Amino acid sequence: MRDAIKIGILYSTTGPYGSMGRDAWDGAVLAIEELQHAYAGRIAPEFIDPNANIPDYLDGARRLLRDRGCRHIVGTITSLARKEVLPLVEKHDGLLWYMCPYEGFEANENVVYIGGCPNQHLLPVFDYLLPRYGNRPYLVGANYVWGWEMNRLARELIGAAGGEVLGERYLPFEETAVERIVADIEQRRPSFILNNLVGPSSYAFLAAIKALGARDPAFRPENCPVVSCDLTECELSDIGTGVATGQLCAAAYFDSLGTAENLDFKQRVAARFGASRRISSVFACAYTSLKLCADAIIAAGTDEPLAVRRILSAAPARTVLGPILIDPETHHAALPFHLGRINDDNGFEILTSQTAIAADPYLTGRHRRTSPQLRVVS
Amino acid sequence: MRETPNFAGWQATILHREDSMTDRLVRQLRLFGCSVTRQWHPLAAEALPDIILVDADQGWDGLLPWTGAVAPRPLVALLGSEAPGRIAWAMQQGAGAIIAKPLSISAVYPALVMALAIHRERSAVAEKIEHLEERVRLRPLVHAAVQQIMAARRVDEHHAYTTLRNCAMKRRMPVEQMAASIVGGAEPMPEAL
Numbered sequence: 001m002r003d004a005i006k007i008g009i010l011y012s013t014t015g016p017y018g019s020m021g022r023d024a025w026d027g028a029v030l031a032i033e034e035l036q037h038a039y040a041g042r043i044a045p046e047f048i049d050p051n052a053n054i055p056d057y058l059d060g061a062r063r064l065l066r067d068r069g070c071r072h073i074v075g076t077i078t079s080l081a082r083k084e085v086l087p088l089v090e091k092h093d094g095l096l097w098y099m100c101p102y103e104g105f106e107a108n109e110n111v112v113y114i115g116g117c118p119n120q121h122l123l124p125v126f127d128y129l130l131p132r133y134g135n136r137p138y139l140v141g142a143n144y145v146w147g148w149e150m151n152r153l154a155r156e157l158i159g160a161a162g163g164e165v166l167g168e169r170y171l172p173f174e175e176t177a178v179e180r181i182v183a184d185i186e187q188r189r190p191s192f193i194l195n196n197l198v199g200p201s202s203y204a205f206l207a208a209i210k211a212l213g214a215r216d217p218a219f220r221p222e223n224c225p226v227v228s229c230d231l232t233e234c235e236l237s238d239i240g241t242g243v244a245t246g247q248l249c250a251a252a253y254f255d256s257l258g259t260a261e262n263l264d265f266k267q268r269v270a271a272r273f274g275a276s277r278r279i280s281s282v283f284a285c286a287y288t289s290l291k292l293c294a295d296a297i298i299a300a301g302t303d304e305p306l307a308v309r310r311i312l313s314a315a316p317a318r319t320v321l322g323p324i325l326i327d328p329e330t331h332h333a334a335l336p337f338h339l340g341r342i343n344d345d346n347g348f349e350i351l352t353s354q355t356a357i358a359a360d361p362y363l364t365g366r367h368r369r370t371s372p373q374l375r376v377v378s
Numbered sequence: 379m380r381e382t383p384n385f386a387g388w389q390a391t392i393l394h395r396e397d398s399m400t401d402r403l404v405r406q407l408r409l410f411g412c413s414v415t416r417q418w419h420p421l422a423a424e425a426l427p428d429i430i431l432v433d434a435d436q437g438w439d440g441l442l443p444w445t446g447a448v449a450p451r452p453l454v455a456l457l458g459s460e461a462p463g464r465i466a467w468a469m470q471q472g473a474g475a476i477i478a479k480p481l482s483i484s485a486v487y488p489a490l491v492m493a494l495a496i497h498r499e500r501s502a503v504a505e506k507i508e509h510l511e512e513r514v515r516l517r518p519l520v521h522a523a524v525q526q527i528m529a530a531r532r533v534d535e536h537h538a539y540t541t542l543r544n545c546a547m548k549r550r551m552p553v554e555q556m557a558a559s560i561v562g563g564a565e566p567m568p569e570a571l
Contacts, residue, residue: 090482107409108483109402156382329409362487364386364411 004044005297007032007290008064010075010085015052016173016199017077020282023234024099025049027286028074030272035294043294046070054084061085065092071303072097074289077282078198079103079145086110095305097293099285101230101251103149104361110305112312113332114289114324118153119360121229121250124337126157128352129227129248134191135163140181140205141196143170150196150229153363166190171197176204182212189218195228202231206244221246221341232280236346244342252335253281253321254348265320278346288319322356332359383491386411389427393417393441394456399481403431403456406486426451429490431477434468435459442471448504449473452497454489456481474500516554523557531570541568 009028012021028045035043046068050056057076064070065088073089074097076082082098089096089110096111104117129137139154141147147170155165166188169181178201185193197205206226213220227248233255236244255266255278269279292312300307309326316323324333334356340348390412394400400416407414412429421430423443432442434455444450449472457468458479468476474496475489520542527538545568546556559565 086484087482105487106484107406153382329405362384362410363382364384364409 003042005039005042005294005303006044006046006068006070006072007293008061008068008070008073008075009045009047009290010050010057010060010064010073011077011286012050012052012081014049016201017052019199019234019238020077020100020232020280021049021052023232023280023283024075024077024286026273027283028290030269031287031290031294033272034268035290039294039298050081054080057081057084058088061088065089065094071095071305072293072297072308074099074286074293076100082111093305095293095308097289099289100282103146103153104363105149107330107332107361109331111331112289112292112309112326113330113359113361114285114292114335116252116335117332117359117361118150119363120252120335120337120357122150122153123157124354124357125227125229125248125250125339126154126161128339129192129225130161130163133225135161136166136191137163138166138185138188138190138193139168139196140193141168141170142198142201143172146198146230147196151194154194163191171201171205173198174200176200178205178208181205182208185209186212186216186219190224192224193226195226195231198230199235202228203235203239203243206239206247209247210243221248232282233278233347234280234282236278236342241346242344245344247342248351249340249342249348251281251338251340251348253279253284254338254340254350255279256340256347256350257338259320259322261318261320261322284320288321288324291319292317292324325356327359330359330361332361334358383494384411385429385490388412388429390414390429390431391417391421391427392431392456393421393437394431394433395436399456399479402481402483403486406483410487410490428452429493430454431456432468432471432473434464434471434473434476435479437467437471439467444472446472448500449497452490452493454493472500513552513554516558519561520554520557523560526560527567527570530567533570537570541570 011024012018013025032043032045046064048060048064050060061073064073071094073094076085076098077100079102086108094110098111099114101116101121135158137158139151141151151168158165167184195202209219209226218224225248229250231249232251269277296308296311297303299311312326313328316325322336326333336356337354339351341351343349390407392400392403395418396416404414420441421443429452431454434457453471453473455468455473455476456479457464457476474493477485477489523542524535524538527541528535542556543553546553549556
């Protein structure tokens with residue numbers, strides 16, 4: 001195949017999750033530049049920014065698939081946007097590269113999942129937190145499927161552990177009036193707080209919890225941590241340096257990973273975006289998705305999704321996340337698990353890690369490990 | 379829904395001619411942890427799987443080994459046709475959910491969850507109706523026992539019924555059974571309260 005390899009990139013750089021979109025966009029840009037160099041200009045990216053407007057995702061996907069000849073789209077941050085474009089991707093027999101952590105219960109043949117489902121983030125988080133902080137959490141979330149489903153699973157896990165959910169509250173996107181929720185938390189005194197809020201709601205909430213901890217030491221992170229599964233380096237400066245220090249987050253990648261691949265990656269990012277740039281899992285996963293996509297298309301000699309998926313499942317690819325193998329049944333990547341603690345430097349100190357966990361999107365328990373291989377790395 | 383539905387370890391049978399759609403269906407069901415068999419001949423009544431997916435476009439009477447709308451297992455119809463006769467056939471077999479053809483893979487899990495819930499709900503309702511029918515059938519006996527208590531103890535109907543009911547509660551048996559014992563002479567006539 002000597003034709004240009006067309007890859008669509010569909011991220012919103014504005015709106016409530018604009019920080020993540022901009023980081024994903026930059027990760028894609030870096031990957032494209034490296035791929036252009038490696039494959040002598042054969043990579044033809046098509047960038048579209050739907051500005052967090054759901055109908056524009058559909059329109060953007062249509063333009064990429066129908067008008068611009070892209071069979072592969074790397075994109076969408078929210079499940080809402082992914083579900084919106086999926087029927088169109090199926091219709092054109094394309095492949096959507098989705099690289100955000102999500103709530104699971106999906107295994108579409110026209111998607112490659114690089115972001116992780118709950119057995120790769122929420123379950124190991126609870127395995128870590130429950131013995132250390134107790135089993136009486138408070139659940140907060142964005143008022144859409146991510147928040148609802150993550151909290152439903154959390155409730156189920158807490159029930160199975162014989163614990164009690166002390167409260168469950170939701171906020172619409174961009175709602176920052178968190179006072180009533182925080183007052184309720186102060187009164188109920190949970191063991192820890194699971195935060196599935198998104199964007200400005202999450203930032204306002206973390207700031208209010210910081211103020212609460214200043215009044216009452218019981219709510220400081222060492223006593224009652226706020227834990228998230230989708231909060232990354234790219235949002236810490238929006239939250240405010242030091243505001244969320246001590247709070248916890250799960251991810252398949254942190255800027256602070258000490259692997260040789262990551263040290264090399266950080267040098268390239270610093271050369272392109274400046275030495276102060278913190279790399280988030282969003283950046284790293286968008287970058288990785290584009291590299292995996294282009295490399296697999298080149299190796300397959302075609303952008304036909306089935307051929308590309310065969311390459312992805314045949315042997316693990318070396319990536320900045322570690323070796324990545326796509327399961328041929330679930331179409332999900334096996335992903336490492338890291339739990340990080342936010343520091344005063346807009347980064348994460350890694351508390352514990354697990355080697356690649358196979359995805360179990362329908363939580364059948366088939367891949368559940370009998371004894372988690374926990375390894376303290378710092 | 380509080381519990382995550384889990385089909386791990388379930389036996390699923392697809393009643394459909396083998397084609398690329400059933401290949402995809404088999405893969406998806408295996409992903410849920412099901413073991414899957416595929417056949418295009420009638421299902422044996424004595425060895426029913428845990429859940430059945432049937433081709434409602436071409437299925438015929440007798441493909442499923444039961445009659446009546448309460449299927450003994452959760453049933454999902456695979457349906458491409460919009461013909462009312464085919465929809466009616468699926469409902470007659472007791473289907474609790476439909477997966478439209480051509481297959482969208484995201485339709486499979488919701489259909490299984492819904493078919494299972496509908497099956498459980500219908501089974502519970504059928505059981506309850508059976509219980510209530512039994513009680514209605516025995517109502518004449520209750521009436522007869524009340525009449526006997528009224529005559530023997532010279533009390534009104536309301537008083538006689540209360541006597542019978544308290545007596546049944548003390549013995550921890552249904553009112554109908556207590557009434558049968560009294561009418562049959564197996565129990566002494568209770569004293570009026």
